[in-house]
Amino acid sequence: MFKILCISGSLRPTSSNTDILKAIPQLAAWPDISFSIFEGLDQLPYFSPELDYEDATPAAAVADLRAQLQAADAVIVCTPEYAFGVPGVLKNALDWIVSSGEFVGKPTAVISASPMMTGGDKANASLVQTLKVMTATITADQILTIPTVRTKIDADGNITDTTLKADLVKIVNSLRSV
Template sequence: MVHVLTLCGSLRAASSNRSLLRAAELIAPAGVTFEHYEGIGELPHFNPDIEAGPLPAPVATLRARVDNADALLISCPEYARGIPGAFKNALDWLVGGHEFPGKPIALFNASPRASDAQSQLRLVLTTMSGRVVDEAAISVALIAKGMEAGAIAADPALRPTIETGLAALLSAVQSD
């Protein structure tokens, strides 16, 4: 059994990135469980002084969920040519913990135009000692299509790309 934790860089409920993560769950082979972390908007602003004492409950929950995951699947939009602030804040809370380093990571992208954020995200994650799996990095054009997870998973043009990304992530987990 492989446990994948998804992290969506968008706080929007109807985000294309969130739909892509949920489509991945629908496509995943048997023996793979998904947990969608939805608490990014609840995290306090990162402050190293707070990290020295008891962690705020939302931060402790995020770290525990990362620790329990075999792999991370991230889909993040690009805001003003960068990583959204709330998502970068979530990543900052993971820097000081032991849970994140070495974790296999797939980067899914719901907009091929979001290349600046993807480059920045890759730099941040590797700096944090995350193991970005290059073969698991995919990009699909979902922006402005309004597709929900089921439609994405059933789309004959999108499904093979998602399957390829998932297969590469699962292969990285199994090689550990």
């Protein structure tokens, strides 16, 4: 089984970004792929290097994030943009992974979704930069901005836009083939 861990940058219960991650497994028949969504973003302590020295026992939430990343063959991050940047909760999570290295060589897709025309492009570019510094493997076809997202998902969280569906299928297949 090829395991994909999905991480949403939004904590909102009705998040468009989380809806997209929840919808992906249904977009095609992938019998050899398992998808899971990381639930603990808001449980992580604020990152400080003082808490992250070499022999430190990490907080349970940090250990859980690291274990789920270790077990994953690939990662999909789907995030909103706040004030032209990556949401603090998501950046905080990534800061915990810099020293432990679970993103090293990890095939990773970077998706941003926004109700605006820009599709969260600034947050997307910033996230790509951060993950590349952490030496995640990100190819051009694994980067996607989704403008006017609320016109592309229905009230039940189903993706209604055929181009978006095709783009997401392409991303999963690309992660699978890295």
